[in-house]
Amino acid sequence: MFKLIKKGGMQKLFAFSALILIYLFFAFTGKNFTSSATTLNILASSYYVGFLALGATFVIISGGIDLSLGALMMASALIGGELYRDAGFPLWLCMVIMVLFATFVGLLNGLMVTKLKLPPFIATLGTMMGCLGFGSIITGTSSKYFPTILEPDGWFIRTFFKSANGVPLGAFYLLAFFIITFIILNKTKIGRYIFAIGNNEEAVRLSGIKVDLWKTLAYVISGLSVGIGSIFYAATYIVVIPNTGNGIELQAIAAVVIGGTSLAGGIGSLTGTMIGVFIMSVLKNGLISINLPAPYQVFFTGLVVIGAVLIDVYRNKRASKVKLK
Amino acid sequence: MSNLLLTMKDIEKSFPGVHALKKCTFSLEKGEIHALVGENGAGKSTIMNILTGSIPYDSGDIFLEDKKAHFKSPKQAQEAGISMVHQELNLMDNLTVAQNIFIGRESDNIFLNDTSINKKTKELFEQLNFHIDPEEIVGNLSVSLQQIIEIAKAISHDAKIIVFDEPSATLTEKEINQLFKIMKELKKTGVSMIYISHRMNEIKRISDRVTIMRDGEYIGTLSSEKAKIEQIIQMMVGRVIYEERKKVSTVIEGQKPILCVKNFSSKDVNNVSFDLYKGEILGFAGLIGAGRTELARLIFGADKKTSGELFIHGKKVNINSPFHAVKQGIGYLSEDRKRYGLVLGMSVSNNIVLPKLTDYISGIFINESKIKEVTKEYIEKINIKTPSEKRLVKSLSGGNQQKVIIAKWLLKNCDILIFDEPTRGIDVGAKSEVYKLMNNLAKTGKSIIMISSELPELIRMSDRVLVMCEGTHTATLKLDDINQTTIMEYATQQ
Numbered sequence: 001m002f003k004l005i006k007k008g009g010m011q012k013l014f015a016f017s018a019l020i021l022i023y024l025f026f027a028f029t030g031k032n033f034t035s036s037a038t039t040l041n042i043l044a045s046s047y048y049v050g051f052l053a054l055g056a057t058f059v060i061i062s063g064g065i066d067l068s069l070g071a072l073m074m075a076s077a078l079i080g081g082e083l084y085r086d087a088g089f090p091l092w093l094c095m096v097i098m099v100l101f102a103t104f105v106g107l108l109n110g111l112m113v114t115k116l117k118l119p120p121f122i123a124t125l126g127t128m129m130g131c132l133g134f135g136s137i138i139t140g141t142s143s144k145y146f147p148t149i150l151e152p153d154g155w156f157i158r159t160f161f162k163s164a165n166g167v168p169l170g171a172f173y174l175l176a177f178f179i180i181t182f183i184i185l186n187k188t189k190i191g192r193y194i195f196a197i198g199n200n201e202e203a204v205r206l207s208g209i210k211v212d213l214w215k216t217l218a219y220v221i222s223g224l225s226v227g228i229g230s231i232f233y234a235a236t237y238i239v240v241i242p243n244t245g246n247g248i249e250l251q252a253i254a255a256v257v258i259g260g261t262s263l264a265g266g267i268g269s270l271t272g273t274m275i276g277v278f279i280m281s282v283l284k285n286g287l288i289s290i291n292l293p294a295p296y297q298v299f300f301t302g303l304v305v306i307g308a309v310l311i312d313v314y315r316n317k318r319a320s321k322v323k324l325k
Numbered sequence: 326m327s328n329l330l331l332t333m334k335d336i337e338k339s340f341p342g343v344h345a346l347k348k349c350t351f352s353l354e355k356g357e358i359h360a361l362v363g364e365n366g367a368g369k370s371t372i373m374n375i376l377t378g379s380i381p382y383d384s385g386d387i388f389l390e391d392k393k394a395h396f397k398s399p400k401q402a403q404e405a406g407i408s409m410v411h412q413e414l415n416l417m418d419n420l421t422v423a424q425n426i427f428i429g430r431e432s433d434n435i436f437l438n439d440t441s442i443n444k445k446t447k448e449l450f451e452q453l454n455f456h457i458d459p460e461e462i463v464g465n466l467s468v469s470l471q472q473i474i475e476i477a478k479a480i481s482h483d484a485k486i487i488v489f490d491e492p493s494a495t496l497t498e499k500e501i502n503q504l505f506k507i508m509k510e511l512k513k514t515g516v517s518m519i520y521i522s523h524r525m526n527e528i529k530r531i532s533d534r535v536t537i538m539r540d541g542e543y544i545g546t547l548s549s550e551k552a553k554i555e556q557i558i559q560m561m562v563g564r565v566i567y568e569e570r571k572k573v574s575t576v577i578e579g580q581k582p583i584l585c586v587k588n589f590s591s592k593d594v595n596n597v598s599f600d601l602y603k604g605e606i607l608g609f610a611g612l613i614g615a616g617r618t619e620l621a622r623l624i625f626g627a628d629k630k631t632s633g634e635l636f637i638h639g640k641k642v643n644i645n646s647p648f649h650a651v652k653q654g655i656g657y658l659s660e661d662r663k664r665y666g667l668v669l670g671m672s673v674s675n676n677i678v679l680p681k682l683t684d685y686i687s688g689i690f691i692n693e694s695k696i697k698e699v700t701k702e703y704i705e706k707i708n709i710k711t712p713s714e715k716r717l718v719k720s721l722s723g724g725n726q727q728k729v730i731i732a733k734w735l736l737k738n739c740d741i742l743i744f745d746e747p748t749r750g751i752d753v754g755a756k757s758e759v760y761k762l763m764n765n766l767a768k769t770g771k772s773i774i775m776i777s778s779e780l781p782e783l784i785r786m787s788d789r790v791l792v793m794c795e796g797t798h799t800a801t802l803k804l805d806d807i808n809q810t811t812i813m814e815y816a817t818q819q
Contacts, residue, residue, distance in 0.1 A: 187690045189682050196679060199670040206627060206665050207680040207733070208651025266670050 014311050015259055015275045018304070022282050030289030038285055043171040044162070046281040048073065048233040050174045050274070052252035054181045055225025057273045060256055061185075062218040063198040063265025064113060064120035068105065068127040069226055070248030075135035076102045076230040077240040081144025091153045098234075099227035105131065106223015110216030128249070136242040143241045146234045160235035170232050177228065182270050184221070194218050198265030254301060255280055258308040279304060329391075330355045330517050331376075331486060336385035338371055345371045346382070350543045351536060353486065358508060358518045360528040360549060363538035363561055364752035369521050372538075373488050377409045378402040406485035410475045410492060412750075418464035422446060425463050426478045449477050453507050469500040469613065476507065480516075487511070488519045491750070493527055497613045497778055498813070505531050523752060525554040526781070537561055562754050574788040574804045575767065576605045581639060583772050584741050586624060589633035593619040595796040601741065601772050606763065608787030609776040610812045616796035617776045618660060621743045624774075625657040626650040637741075651680055656734030658727070660746035660776070666730045669719040673711050674700035676718050676729050680737045703732040707762055724755025731762060742766065745776045760786060780809050792816050 026033045052069045059066045080098040083089040089097075105127055112123035147153035163169050185191035193214040196204045205211045234240060257263065258279055259272025283304065284297045331353040338346040346368050353359050363369050375382045378396030387394050389405060396402040399409070416425050423439065423446040424431075432438040446459035455473060463471060472492055479487050493501050508518060508531060520532055528535055529549055537544040537560040544560050582600035589597045593616045601607050609617040623630045626644040635642055637653055644650045650657070659665035668676055677700045678685055685692045685699075700714040709728045711721055718729055727747060734742055744763065748756040763786060767773055777783045783790055790807050792800040792815035800815040 183690075189686060189691060192675065192682060192691060196668045196671060196675070199668040200664070202665050203668055204679065206625070206647050206657060206659065208647045208737075209680065210646075210648050266668075 015272055015279065015308065018258075018308070019275055019279050019282065022279060022286065026282065026286030026289055030286055031291070033286060033289040038289060040162075040166065040168050042278070042281050042285050043168040044236070045284055046277050047161075047170040047174055047236060048229040049248065049251050049255060049280070050277045051177060051225045051229030051232065052248065053255040053273050053277050054178060054270055055222035055229075056249075056252050057256050057259075057261055057268055057270055058181075058185065058194060058218040058221045059120070060253070060261050060263060061198045061265060061268040062194045062215055063201065064215070064218065065124065065253070065263070066109065066219065066222045067121065067124040067249055068109060068131055069222070069252050070245045070250075071128040071131035071135070072102055072105050072223070072226045073230045073233055073248065074240065074242075074245030075105075075131040076227055077234045078135040078139050078144050078242060080230065080234060081146060081240050082139050084146065085144060091147065091156060095231050098230050099224065102227030102230060103220060103223045106220045106226070107216065109223065110219030113219065114212035114215050132243060132246075139242050141242050143239055146238050146240070148238060157235050157238075160232055170235070173232070177225075178270060178274055181221075181225075185270055190214065190217060195266060198267075200266075251280065251301070254305045257305055260308075260312060262312075276308075328354045330357075330389070332386075332388040333372065333376065334386045334388070336372060336375060336387075337383040338368075338375065338380075339383055345541050346375075347541045348385075348543075349538070349541065351376075352546075353517050353519065354533075355517055356512055356515045357534065358512060358520060358532045360520045360522060360532035360535040361538065362522065362528065362535060362557060363544075364754055367538040367561070367752075368541040369538055370490065371541075373409065373490065373519065373521065376402070377407055377488060403482050403484075406483060407488070408479035408482050408484040408486070409488040410472075410479050410490065412490045412492070414468070414471050414475060416463050416471055416474060419462065421460050421462055422457055422466075422474055423459035425474060426481055445481075446477070449481055453477065453480070453510060455503075455507065467614070469496050469503075472496065472500075473504070473507070476504075480511065484516060486517050486519065488521070490521050491523065492520075493522060493524060498780070499612060499817075501527065523750075523756075524779070525557060528557070529554065539563060558753055570785045571788065571804065574605075576602050576788050582636075583638060584624075585636035585639070587634040587636070589620060589623055589630055589635075591619065591623055591628065591630045593796050594623060594630075597793070597796075597798040599791055599798065599801065601774060603772055604767050604770050605788045606767050606773045606775055606786050608783040608790040608807075609774060609793065610780070610783055610790050611793035611816050613778065614795070615793040615816065617793055618745055619796075620793070621657065621745055621774065621776060624650070625655055625743060627657070651737065651739070654738070654740040655743065656680075656737060656739035656741070657743045658730050658734070658745060658747060660749060662723075662726055662730060667718050667726060670717060672715045673704070673709065673718055673721070673729055674714040677703060677732045677736055680733060699736065700732075703736060707732055707735070708758065722751075722755070724751040724758065727751060727755070727759060728762075731759075735766075739771075741772050741774070743774045743776070746778065747775065748777075748779070748782060756782075780812060783812070784808065 032038055052073065056066050056069060076098045079101055080094040083097060084091055084094045109124050109127055112118045113120050147156050149157045158164055159169060160173070161170055185194070193204065193209060197211055197215055201211055255276035256268070256273050258276035259269065259274070261268025261272060280301055283300055287296045287300065329352060333349070333351040336346050336349045349368065349372055351372060361369050371380070374380045376387065378398045378401050394405060396405065417428070423442045426446055426449070427442040431442065443459040450457055457466070457470060457473070463474065466474070492504060496504060511518065520528070522528055532549045534546055535549045535552060535557060536546045537557060539561060547557065580602060583603050584601040587598050597620055611617050619628065622628045623633070624635065624644070626646045626649055635644055642653055644653060647657070663669060668679065674696055678696050682691070685696050697714060704711060704714060707728050709732065710725050718726060721729065747759055747763070751759070763773060763775070775783070775786055784807050787807060788804055790802045790812060791798060792802065792812055794816055802811060
């Protein structure tokens with residue numbers, strides 16, 4: 001753990017100590033907060049936001065933003081449900097199509113940003129609204145149901161949500177996905193180029209690198225993560241309702257920012273993003289354990305986001321003051 | 326005779342880990358133009374930032390007209406009559422000239438009064454004997470005119486002292502002449518000026534006295550008229566530097582050109598053709614706006630050309646993007662290295678291997694140890710001063726940043742290198758090193774195109790000089806014909 005803090009710098013240290021502090025706070029004040037049931041809940045409620053946030057970290061480090069995350073996840077889950085219930089596709093095929101669809105939309109986002117030169121905010125705002133509408137259109141605005149634990153395809157829940165004896169398997173998939181994305185971002189040239197582009201896109205282009213390709217890839221990774229996230233969302237909630245899912249992208253972006261990734265691009269870490277995801281998850285379950293209803297979670301998440309970014313801004317300011325010669 | 330306007334005595338300043346100023350002294354007389362020189366890191370900017378209240382100092386005294394002064398903010402300094410024209414322009418592109426000059430002082434009541442500030446701006450320019458429309462949008466003006474607006478802004482504060490931080494770095498010869506004219510006008514009205522510059526001949530031309538600093542210490546003050554340039558440089562660096570002018574071209578006669586540019590045209594370039602030979606340094610001369618950088622960017626594929634053909638080693642090649650250019654062995658060192666050359670937030674090693682990263686992959690993973698090895702080799706080879714290859718590029722000095730970019734293209738093994746203003750904003754010592762490096766590259770068979778607005782530098786380095794004027798190629802001068810007068814003649818031909 002110490003090595004992790006050393007490598008990631010101050011912001012991650014702040015985020016990590018905030019996570020510990022918040023956890024300790026609820027451990028002392030909350031009812032049954034340290035019980036295994038709550039711990040499982042903390043892990044369980046971080047699944048799908050976790051996938052979205054990990055993917056979004058790539059886009060944000062590249063200097064872009066992806067607002068389509070939430071709506072795309074819902075659209076992808078609705079398509080899966082439609083194909084499963086109404087077209088009678090086998091569940092495994094539905095899952096593959098869900099992932100492919102989201103990846104394809106990610107590719108569209110990337111191409112709009114790189115080839116059509118649209119600002120990422122506008123391009124992904126467009127796909128966000130498109131996805132919201134598309135999900136409603138193909139389902140005829142009716143809710144879609146994934147198999148419950150009692151149906152023949154009950155393995156879906158037992159594999160992607162909780163095992164028969166209550167082990168939150170989703171958390172393990174998230175951990176595995178974190179490790180894979182961590183390697184891609186830190187050990188391969190995809191990651192190195194994405195960092196460089198976020199820092200200074202023009203300098204990278206003038207170094208003879210195909211900037212458009214790597215930038216598009218960041219959006220594709222984001223789309224792929226959304227596709228995988230949609231499977232876990234479906235397994236967690238079973239019922240997918242059209243025209244919902246607004247604001248999930250903001251939760252994911254909040255987690256990324258809490259973890260110290262700069263919205264200006266070029267700086268960021270996936271470890272930080274995971275810490276951000278868990279801070280939000282601990283907050284959610286902690287507030288329930290002290291008997292505060294759901295709206296409080298949103299409220300306090302807001303405070304944490306502002307606090308996290310404030311610390312970052314002041315730290316950077318002090319750092320640049322020292323350098324002024 | 327107490328003609329003294331400003332005295333700074335025994336100024337001490339430390340940053341964490343750096344003793345930036347050691348008992349530094351500076352004095353300024355009324356109506357004087359006082360040059361301040363020193364290598365980067367000598368403390369010129371620090372002492373000027375202290376004077377203008379931008380940063381606090383540890384100890385020492387500042388006297389303004391015999392009264393003790395201590396400015397806690399740039400605003401306080403401005404109110405006392407001290408203004409600074411920064412090297413980087415601080416103008417708002419979408420506002421008019423007048424709105425920029427009177428920003429923060431628009432009117433005395435809550436309503437804006439553009440008529441009044443336009444009138445005041447007009448008077449200001451008349452006083453400077455300069456004609457710029459107060460209602461023009463600043464973004465439409467050239468960089469040099471914008472610089473003049475910065476100066477007008479400083480004057481409009483009723484400044485008694487104006488500090489110029491390397492204003493000439495972005496100006497051409499002609500514009501520098503205009504700037505000097507303005508400075509002389511101001512001097513007549515009793516304004517004192519401090520002029521920071523790296524260019525020795527300018528200092529001789531414009532200043533009355535020159536103060537030299539080195540490593541945070543005051544070295545001495547000389548009369549600009551009497552001082553010899555060699556003497557000033559020696560005081561600055563504490564050692565003798567000299568790079569001789571080329572007498573005989575090292576390019577082998579009768580060989581085929583390595584690069585052949587035919588009929589290149591675009592919005593800013595008009596039908597330019599030229600050849601480049603192995604081991605040659607080809608200078609590109611011209612005023613700002615002559616289209617030299619634009620031509621270089623066309624060759625490199627950074628911008629789209631409307632027509633033209635390119636031959637490398639006699640073979641026709643299509644270059645539509647920097648990706649293709651780099652593949653063909655062309656490297657481009659931009660005039661604005663922070664914007665176009667470096668990934669400032671990344672380490673020295675990451676910057677050096679950037680174009681060649683694909684060669685340092687084992688399987689799917691980046692091979693960090695191999696990268697470390699090769700960057701260390703290049704850091705040593707071209708003498709980049711950095712504590713480690715992991716240091717962020719933004720914390721290096723200008724000269725060392727430039728060397729990082731050179732290392733980048735050398736590692737990529739480019740045969741054709743385009744140096745666009747390679748010594749802009751770097752100090753005398755580092756300049757001399759860059760020259761040496763370029764000469765060595767040429768000797769080992771690399772071909773170099775060198776764009777420069779500093780004529781002495783072009784004359785000293787080039788085997789041939791290509792002169793451009795307003796997008797057109799006006800002359801190619803052979804080694805024996807290269808001199809200041811001829812170049813300027815062709816550069817202003819149209």
